[in-house]
Amino acid sequence: MKLTLKLILRLLIFVVLPILMAVISMSTGRFEIPAGTVFEILFRAATGQSALVVKDLYTIVMEIRLPRTFLAMATGSALAVSGAAYQALFRNPLASPGILGVSSGAGFGAAISILLFGTLWTPVFAFVFGIVAVGASYLVGRVYKSSSTSTIMLVLGGTVISSIFSALLQLVKYVADPLNKLPAITFWLMGSLSAARSQDILMSSIPMGLGLVGLLLLSFRLNIISMGDREARSLGINVKVVKFFLIGFATLATAGAVSVSGVVGWIGLVIPHVGRMLVGNDNRKLIPASISLGASFMLLVDTLCRTLTGAEIPLGIVTALVGGPFFIYLLKRTKGENWA
Amino acid sequence: MTLLSIDNLNFSYGTEHTLRGISLKVAPGEIYCLLGPNGCGKTTLIDCVLGQHPLKSGDISLGSRSIHTLKPAEVASQIAFVPQLHAKTFPYSVFEIVLMGRTFATGTFSSPDRRDREIAREAIAMTGLEAISQKPYTQISGGELQLVMIARALAQKAKLIIMDEPTSHLDFKNENEILNLICALTRTEGLSFMLTTHDLNHPLYFENSGMPVRVGIMEQGQLIAQGKPSKVLTSDTIERLYHTRVVTHTGVMDGLPFSYIMAVPDKRRDAN
Numbered sequence: 001m002k003l004t005l006k007l008i009l010r011l012l013i014f015v016v017l018p019i020l021m022a023v024i025s026m027s028t029g030r031f032e033i034p035a036g037t038v039f040e041i042l043f044r045a046a047t048g049q050s051a052l053v054v055k056d057l058y059t060i061v062m063e064i065r066l067p068r069t070f071l072a073m074a075t076g077s078a079l080a081v082s083g084a085a086y087q088a089l090f091r092n093p094l095a096s097p098g099i100l101g102v103s104s105g106a107g108f109g110a111a112i113s114i115l116l117f118g119t120l121w122t123p124v125f126a127f128v129f130g131i132v133a134v135g136a137s138y139l140v141g142r143v144y145k146s147s148s149t150s151t152i153m154l155v156l157g158g159t160v161i162s163s164i165f166s167a168l169l170q171l172v173k174y175v176a177d178p179l180n181k182l183p184a185i186t187f188w189l190m191g192s193l194s195a196a197r198s199q200d201i202l203m204s205s206i207p208m209g210l211g212l213v214g215l216l217l218l219s220f221r222l223n224i225i226s227m228g229d230r231e232a233r234s235l236g237i238n239v240k241v242v243k244f245f246l247i248g249f250a251t252l253a254t255a256g257a258v259s260v261s262g263v264v265g266w267i268g269l270v271i272p273h274v275g276r277m278l279v280g281n282d283n284r285k286l287i288p289a290s291i292s293l294g295a296s297f298m299l300l301v302d303t304l305c306r307t308l309t310g311a312e313i314p315l316g317i318v319t320a321l322v323g324g325p326f327f328i329y330l331l332k333r334t335k336g337e338n339w340a
Numbered sequence: 341m342t343l344l345s346i347d348n349l350n351f352s353y354g355t356e357h358t359l360r361g362i363s364l365k366v367a368p369g370e371i372y373c374l375l376g377p378n379g380c381g382k383t384t385l386i387d388c389v390l391g392q393h394p395l396k397s398g399d400i401s402l403g404s405r406s407i408h409t410l411k412p413a414e415v416a417s418q419i420a421f422v423p424q425l426h427a428k429t430f431p432y433s434v435f436e437i438v439l440m441g442r443t444f445a446t447g448t449f450s451s452p453d454r455r456d457r458e459i460a461r462e463a464i465a466m467t468g469l470e471a472i473s474q475k476p477y478t479q480i481s482g483g484e485l486q487l488v489m490i491a492r493a494l495a496q497k498a499k500l501i502i503m504d505e506p507t508s509h510l511d512f513k514n515e516n517e518i519l520n521l522i523c524a525l526t527r528t529e530g531l532s533f534m535l536t537t538h539d540l541n542h543p544l545y546f547e548n549s550g551m552p553v554r555v556g557i558m559e560q561g562q563l564i565a566q567g568k569p570s571k572v573l574t575s576d577t578i579e580r581l582y583h584t585r586v587v588t589h590t591g592v593m594d595g596l597p598f599s600y601i602m603a604v605p606d607k608r609r610d611a612n
Contacts, residue, residue: 091429217449223436224443226429234390235496236416236444281430284451 013278014292018073021299025072026065028307033057042066063198069299071193071201075261076271076298078208078253080290083268084275085215085250088226088283089243090151097254097268100158100247104165105133106258111172111185122188123200123259127207129165130255137161138247151229190314191262193302204260211253215287218246222283264315266323271297343368343500343532344389344419349398351388358384359561362398366500366532371522371551373543373569374536376558377582382536383424385558386504389534390421416444420493424504426485431476434488438463438473441495456495463494467521483514490521501525503535507542523549540578540601543569548598557581570599 027033033041041053041061050058082097090099098104109129113122140157141150169189176182188195196204215222221242224232232239258264275289301322305313344366351359359381366372374382387393389400391407400407402418420441441463442456452460464473467487472480477488486506493501506522507515519542525531537543546553547569555572557565559581565572570590578586578601585606590599 088430091427093430220443220446220451221448223432224440227440228427230387230390230392231421231423231426233392233412234416234419234421235440235492236413238412242448276430280436281432282436 010279014289018292018295018299021296021303022069022073025069025299025303026061028303029060029065031060033061067198067201068193068196068302070205071196071260072298072302073295074201074205074208075193075257075264076267076294076296076301077291078211078257078294079264079267080271080275080294080297081212081215081287082250082254082257084272084283084286084290085222085246086268087272088222089246089250090155091226091228093273094269096265097250098162098263098265099155100137100251101133101161101165102130102251102254103258103263103265104162104169106130106255107189107263108133108165108169108172110188110259110262111169111176114184114188115172115176115181119184119195123196123204127204127255127259130258131251133161133165134247134251134255138244187314188262189316191264191316191319192305192312192314193261194306194312196260200260204256207252207256211249211251211256212291214245214249215253216291218242218249219283219287222246222287226283261315264319266319266327267294267297267301270323270327341368342366343403344534345401346385346389347399347401349385349388349400350396351384351393352396357561359388362561362563364556364563364566366534367552368499368532369526369530369552370532371526371543371546371553372532372534373546373553373555374534374558375538375540375543375555375573378538380558381561382558383504384561386421386502386534386536389419389502391415413444416496416498418498418500420496420498420501422486422489422493422501422503422506424506424508426489428478428485431478433474434469434477434480434491435460435464435473437477437488438469438491438495441492444496459497460491460495463491466494466525467491482509483511483517486510486514486518487521490518494525499530500532500534503533505536505538508538519545520549522546523551526551540573544573544599544601548596550596573601575601 023035023038026038027035037057038061041058044050044053045058045062079097083095086095086097086099087093089095106126106129109125109127110122113125137154137157140160141154143153173182173185176185221237224235224237225239225242225246227235229239254268271294272286272290274293275286279285279289301315301318305315305318342365346362346364349359349362350357362385364372374385376382384393388395389407391412402410402415407415439452439457439460442452442459445456446452464470467490469484469487469491472484477485480488486509507518510518522533523546526533543553543555553569554567555569556563557572557577565577573588575586575588578584584603586601586603588599588601590597592598
């Protein structure tokens with residue numbers, strides 16, 4: 001009896017909640033569309049009866065809100081899952097997706113693209129520089145001679161590379177035209193889903209999808225890696241190879257997300273902890289839970305961003321305003337125990 | 341027949357020789373205790389056997405194969421490891437931790453299956469942890485944690501279990517429980533153990549319990565003596581090794597011989 005209740009609760013949180021949030025997100029906005037109408041439009045579009053729908057409504061739901069809803073869910077999931085993966089990999093509950101410099105790299109990439117080419121190539125630049133930054137951190141982490149990639153050296157590498165890219169970003173901002181380029185860079189850095197075009201969404205969903213699937217498949221290996229290098233090896237895994245793939249998948253997911261959403265903090269840090277409270281620490285449950293919770297949370301945040309005021313509020317502001325107090329609550333609840 | 345054999349092993353961190361010319365064998369159903377002062381290279385030797393370090397020269401073989409030709413999963417199917425100090429990070433349940441012992445048997449992209457869970461449950465039963473199997477392993481006592489680590493090693497179904505100072509954080513009762521568990525597993529499951537310890541009485545305890553046991557004494561990266569504890573652990577050897585005056589005592593209890601070693605105040609030094 002207790003088990004079935006738990007199962008129903010989990011079904012509600014992890015399956016019904018994201019669907020509900022998606023419908024709410026598609027029905028709210030400048031132009032309110034009742035949830036029933038949203039369902040009708042989605043159903044008719046799926047069954048090839050789109051001609052029966054009022055054209056304006058069809059355009060709003062299918063061409064404006066649905067892609068954005070999809071993007072919010074994808075980026076939320078990708079960031080949350082990368083966060084959970086890095087927390088296990090670095091054996092540190094305070095690790096976040098940006099720990100190896102992907103955000104700083106992406107920020108610099110986006111800034112330089114805005115400076116040189118306008119916004120056309122921004123997602124591509126952000127993605128590539130995000131990957132470059134993580135690659136550099138990884139190489140720095142391997143400077144220290146060790147039989148496997150040392151965790152502390154990786155974190156150090158990430159810190160160094162992040163600060164280098166932050167400095168370069170400051171340089172780009174310093175030389176950027178303060179009337180049009182600088183605001184564009186600043187807004188990008190605060191994060192938003194509003195600028196994403198449909199081709200960006202499609203392009204970015206490839207790395208995000210790859211990263212999500214990869215981390216789902218490696219979820220049991222994440223448990224083992226969190227035992228530390230020495231024990232992980234004695235349990236029978238090739239630590240170096242597994243770490244490489246974990247970092248690779250997490251980076252693909254994060255770089256894909258930040259390339260279209262801009263730098264969005266907190267989701268990757270906080271959502272895995274909400275998951276831990278609900279399903280425990282076994283990554284075989286935590287990774288799927290983070291996917292679902294990340295999607296729901298990002299939908300909530302993005303819907304708030306679109307609807308709270310006349311102009312869109314940047315994502316980064318709302319995630320931090322919601323995530324910050326929640327994190328303090330979390331610290332208070334756990335009293336900092338086992339937070340190495 | 342040997343399970344593990346180390347032949348003329350040399351290893352160094354950088355230029356300084358850490359292990360020199362180590363040769364030893366562990367037979368099936370045998371307990372091998374490594375003794376020696378701090379910094380003599382016991383843990384480094386264990387790390388070499390676990391494949392943590394590339395060797396400078398010499399060889400380590402499992403059965404008939406050199407350990408360097410084996411994948412980590414193949415090594416894990418034959419050697420399990422119980423660390424001295426496990427650094428806990430996330431509050432996994434006891435069962436989840438024990439299940440990790442099945443890693444070597446699961447594919448890279450898959451998870452343990454029904455049979456693996458069954459083996460984990462058996463390991464939990466063998467160590468008497470059923471009552472706490474769903475508890476977060478961050479909330480159990482040091483003695484229980486050591487049992488969890490042993491259960492995880494048992495779940496690997498390896499023939500050899502390597503333990504780094506298995507009783508160093510335990511109270512007197514738990515210490516003896518672990519020693520007795522090692523004896524029981526050797527006797528009933530035919531497992532072999534290779535363990536490091538600082539307590540000279542551990543190998544004697546195994547010998548007193550009638551187990552096939554040998555000690556290897558290490559000093560400055562070399563194995564200076566090997567053999568039966570009662571033969572090797574003489575007062576002369578120990579006094580020379582630790583610069584501490586000891587007495588060894590042999591007696592008979594319940595009709596069986598037993599022996600122990602203890603340090604005694606060095607009156608000769610006071611007299612000077």
